[in-house]
Amino acid sequence: MTAAPFPRLDLAPKLDRHLRLWWPLDYLRLLYWAFFFPQAIRWYVETFGKPEYRKAEGRTAVWQALRNDPIQRRLVVQAFLCLVLFTVVVSWGLQTAGLPMNWFGVAVGVAVGVAFGVAVGVAFGVAFGVAFGVAVGVAVGVAFGVAFGVVFGVAGFVMGLVAGLMALSVVGGVAGGVTVRMTRGVAVGVVFGVAVGVAVGVAVGVAVGVVVGAAVVVVVVVVGVRLLDWLLLGLPARLMGKMGGAGRMVWLPLPGVQRELEARLARDWAAGVRDVNEVLAYTLQFVPAVGAINAALAAVPAPVLLERAAVLADRPYDWNLMQYSSASLRNALWRQAIRGLLPFGPAALGRRWQERFPIEPRVDTPGRTACAGFWYWHEKEAEKAVEAFAVVSELRHGPELHRIAHAIVSARVAGDLDAINGCRSTFQPLESLPDPELRSGTLAALRVLRQVVDEARVARNSVSALSRSAALGRANAALTKLLETGAATCPEPEWPLIRSIAEKWRDIISKAGGVVGEEVLRQPVPNPYEGYSGLPVTGPTFVGRENILRHIEDRWAGGAQPPPLILYGHRRMGKSSVLRNLDRIAGAHTMVVYLDMQDTGWVDHTGQLLLDFAEAIHRRAMEAGLDAGECPANTDYADLGAARRSLNALFGRLDDQMAGRRLILAIDEYETIEEGIEHGRIGSDLPGYLRAKAAQYRWLALVFAGLHTLEEMGHDYRAAFGSAAAEHVRVSYLSHDSALRLITRPHSDFALEYAPDLRDELYRLTAGQPYLLQRLCWELVTCWNERFLQGGETTPRILTMADLESVLTSDFYQAAGYYFDGVWTNVTAAERQLMRILAGRAEGTWSPAELSAAAGLPEDAVRGTLDLLRQHDVIPDEPSSVRFAVELMRRWVVEHGSAA
Numbered sequence: 087m088t089a090a091p092f093p094r095l096d097l098a099p100k101l102d103r104h105l106r107l108w109w110p111l112d113y114l115r116l117l118y119w120a121f122f123f124p125q126a127i128r129w130y131v132e133t134f135g136k137p138e139y140r141k142a143e144g145r146t147a148v149w150q151a152l153r154n155d156p157i158q159r160r161l162v163v164q165a166f167l168c169l170v171l172f173t174v175v176v177s178w179g180l181q182t183a184g185l186p187m188n189w190f191g192v193a194v195g196v197a198v199g200v201a202f203g204v205a206v207g208v209a210f211g212v213a214f215g216v217a218f219g220v221a222v223g224v225a226v227g228v229a230f231g232v233a234f235g236v237v238f239g240v241a242g243f244v245m246g247l248v249a250g251l252m253a254l255s256v257v258g259g260v261a262g263g264v265t266v267r268m269t270r271g272v273a274v275g276v277v278f279g280v281a282v283g284v285a286v287g288v289a290v291g292v293a294v295g296v297v298v299g300a301a302v303v304v305v306v307v308v309v310g311v312r313l314l315d316w317l318l319l320g321l322p323a324r325l326m327g328k329m330g331g332a333g334r335m336v337w338l339p340l341p342g343v344q345r346e347l348e349a350r351l352a353r354d355w356a357a358g359v360r361d362v363n364e365v366l367a368y369t370l371q372f373v374p375a376v377g378a379i380n381a382a383l384a385a386v387p388a389p390v391l392l393e394r395a396a397v398l399a400d401r402p403y404d405w406n407l408m409q410y411s412s413a414s415l416r417n418a419l420w421r422q423a424i425r426g427l428l429p430f431g432p433a434a435l436g437r438r439w440q441e442r443f444p445i446e447p448r449v450d451t452p453g454r455t456a457c458a459g460f461w462y463w464h465e466k467e468a469e470k471a472v473e474a475f476a477v478v479s480e481l482r483h484g485p486e487l488h489r490i491a492h493a494i495v496s497a498r499v500a501g502d503l504d505a506i507n508g509c510r511s512t513f514q515p516l517e518s519l520p521d522p523e524l525r526s527g528t529l530a531a532l533r534v535l536r537q538v539v540d541e542a543r544v545a546r547n548s549v550s551a552l553s554r555s556a557a558l559g560r561a562n563a564a565l566t567k568l569l570e571t572g573a574a575t576c577p578e579p580e581w582p583l584i585r586s587i588a589e590k591w592r593d594i595i596s597k598a599g600g601v602v603g604e605e606v607l608r609q610p611v612p613n614p615y616e617g618y619s620g621l622p623v624t625g626p627t628f629v630g631r632e633n634i635l636r637h638i639e640d641r642w643a644g645g646a647q648p649p650p651l652i653l654y655g656h657r658r659m660g661k662s663s664v665l666r667n668l669d670r671i672a673g674a675h676t677m678v679v680y681l682d683m684q685d686t687g688w689v690d691h692t693g694q695l696l697l698d699f700a701e702a703i704h705r706r707a708m709e710a711g712l713d714a715g716e717c718p719a720n721t722d723y724a725d726l727g728a729a730r731r732s733l734n735a736l737f738g739r740l741d742d743q744m745a746g747r748r749l750i751l752a753i754d755e756y757e758t759i760e761e762g763i764e765h766g767r768i769g770s771d772l773p774g775y776l777r778a779k780a781a782q783y784r785w786l787a788l789v790f791a792g793l794h795t796l797e798e799m800g801h802d803y804r805a806a807f808g809s810a811a812a813e814h815v816r817v818s819y820l821s822h823d824s825a826l827r828l829i830t831r832p833h834s835d836f837a838l839e840y841a842p843d844l845r846d847e848l849y850r851l852t853a854g855q856p857y858l859l860q861r862l863c864w865e866l867v868t869c870w871n872e873r874f875l876q877g878g879e880t881t882p883r884i885l886t887m888a889d890l891e892s893v894l895t896s897d898f899y900q901a902a903g904y905y906f907d908g909v910w911t912n913v914t915a916a917e918r919q920l921m922r923i924l925a926g927r928a929e930g931t932w933s934p935a936e937l938s939a940a941a942g943l944p945e946d947a948v949r950g951t952l953d954l955l956r957q958h959d960v961i962p963d964e965p966s967s968v969r970f971a972v973e974l975m976r977r978w979v980v981e982h983g984s985a986a
Contacts, residue, residue: 383453607621
């Protein structure tokens with residue numbers, strides 16, 4: 087039977103509001119916190135204060151916190167009022183009890199005590215933050231204020247001096263006990279308090295009598311070690327299962343605390359570590375906490391040891407916990423005691439005594455070694471972390487920690503671009519780890535640095551200055567993103583180390599980028615507009631077709647066999663580019679076989695065409711790792727009958743291997759098959775054969791691209807692919823946003839700018855027609871490069887309307903003639919007649935009635951012809967007004983339409 091888990095410790099103060107300035111009980115609460123629970127003041131600031139000022143340390147930061155954080159400012163005011171009010175109230179109480187008081191002496195004593203408390207509070211506040219300054223200031227101020235005030239009011243100056251010295255000894259113990267530097271402050275404070283108390287007691291005993299001296303010694307010792315607090319608040323019966331207020335100001339280890347924490351760690355390591363941190367945050371039981379961790383680590387099995395150590399290193403409340411989980415806490419306390427007992431002794435003697443108690447992290451056990459490695463990371467001693475993790479590299483996750491430590495050291499010492507490039511060998515082992523990732527956030531950050539190393543290699547070895555500049559730009563962007571997001575994903579203690587590496591590398595990359603950037607400015611711009619020639623586009627200038635690709639992907643995603651898809655649109659609209667980019671959406675188990683039917687004019691019979699199909703399918707199947715048999719031979723496709731049998735055999739051979747796979751036949755310029763049928767070179771049953779194979783094999787899908795829809799095709803296609811069995815996808819103009827993206831960002835490293843009016847004019851002239859847009863931009867960049875070769879580095883890197891005027895010449899229309907001629911010859915004579923009429927009006931639109939009158943045709947006939955022009959993308963889909971979609975097409979018709 088599984089034992090019930092321990093209830094989670096919750097030792098934080100139970101206060102759901104901020105302290106109120108005019109509520110008397112809040113001043114008592116603040117006094118209680120200062121004397122018995124100083125960690126609560128730190129909790130109060132962290133809970134209610136502004137996040138950016140919670141941990142302000144240093145004079146400038148503290149004063150900024152007081153100016154800008156009302157919670158901390160009000161806390162300081164309440165602390166000052168608490169000092170004054172409490173000492174006055176105590177003096178009034180003593181007078182009420184019958185003790186005669188000299189109120190002038192009381193005032194002087196209170197003033198001295200409050201002034202001393204404020205001074206001490208300010209000093210500690212600047213050093214350690216507002217919360218700690220308030221805690222120490224109130225404790226010291228109240229002790230001194232009461233001592234000086236009461237004695238000045240009762241017995242005069244001499245006894246006041248005695249009481250003041252007594253208060254100094256008491257406060258020495260209290261102030262040392264409340265310090266957040268637990269491993270040092272507790273020991274020093276108590277030893278110092280007892281020592282000073284004994285010394286003062288002896289001195290006063292000589293001066294005013296043994297009785298007074300003995301009393302002082304007793305008071306100092308009792309208060310210094312908080313024996314009464316230990317007895318009243320620290321009984322094991324009150325501690326076990328509750329720990330409500332026990333031990334909050336107790337420096338002596340309470341019985342049972344270590345045993346309780348060990349049991350919690352053994353039951354649930356993560357929950358136990360959380361409870362250890364809770365004890366450290368709200369008690370002074372540091373010794374039992376460290377003892378529990380050491381005992382628990384010694385009992386942890388080796389396969390999970392590093393996992394447990396990593397949990398311990400995940401944002402501990404006090405990193406000294408990690409230090410003394412490896413180093414000797416006993417030796418550290420002895421060192422502090424020696425330093426406290428010999429503050430004015432010979433330095434050499436003190437050092438010699440302290441050297442007898444070494445406090446270096448130990449690597450004599452796996453648990454201590456693992457903690458040492460994480461501690462060295464926290465202390466930014468990365469080289470020592472490598473040595474520590476090397477000792478435990480044989481344990482599970484040991485290789486990962488050792489390789490991470492080695493990579494961090496290598497990256498830290500890299501001081502230039504060549505050194506960063508040299509880090510590649512130290513990052514490579516992180517790609518293949520023998521165990522599941524333990525520090526996944528750290529590995530993710532190091533992968534970013536590995537990416538930067540790869541970019542540095544490109545920047546170092548590339549011949550092109552633009553490529554080097556682009557690589558350095560990508561590296562800079564990666565480092566900037568890492569610095570912005572790394573703190574949320576990369577754990578401590580690795581993150582401060584990696585952050586410093588990223589900052590250093592970014593400076594190196596930025597400087598190198600500046601040098602290469604100057605070199606880029608001395609070179610022409612590589613022309614990125616690859617679609618200028620009319621060939622299919624597969625690079626970064628293929629934009630604006632996401633909706634078409636998404637539509638096709640949706641048809642392929644379902645379990646059912648997709649219908650044949652017909653991509654249609656006029657020439658140079660990007661249909662072939664869509665087919666060439668189907669691999670982007672195909673997925674790992676989809677094979678795309680691209681076939682361009684423009685070669686059908688060279689085939690003598692259908693068998694030769696089927697051989698082209700078979701060779702392309704066989705090649706793609708072999709690339710995918712399938713057994714497609716022998717390469718298709720010409721003799722197997724010598725005639726139509728043999729070709730069908732051979733291709734059927736290839737389909738049958740693949741059928742058994744296509745489970746979970748898909749094969750896409752992407753057939754471009756599919757109308758040319760119809761032309762081959764008309765000329766008798768291709769059998770009329772070929773479309774039907776393809777449709778039958780797609781129906782027979784569910785893994786086979788067909789995608790056609792051409793100028794026409796099935797309704798415009800011949801009988802053979804209409805019979806094979808009826809409108810109910812095929813789906814049409816129109817490929818038309820780019821949207822405005824996609825066109826601007828193509829113009830301004832054809833490549834991530836494009837080094838020219840377009841003037842805003844030029845961008846708008848390019849879209850107006852082309853309406854987003856992709857070929858014309860690429861052609862115009864290519865011409866613009868080419869002309870700029872020619873101007874750059876003449877003008878050099880002073881040539882402005884911005885393209886303007888003046889550049890466009892130099893491009894739009896008769897040479898441009900001749901170079902782009904394939905597009906204009908293609909549109910012109912793809913329409914009917916009636917469409918060409920209306921196009922000539924439309925071209926006569928440069929501004930504004932035509933109505934169907936105006937066109938009817940100008941053409942001398944019935945309006946119904948004109949409307950029918952306009953529908954054809956819309957279908958062919960010559961005019962936009964605006965029934966009430968008619969104009970050319972592409973202004974450049976209108977201008978071409980004006981110049982060449984009458985002769986065409």
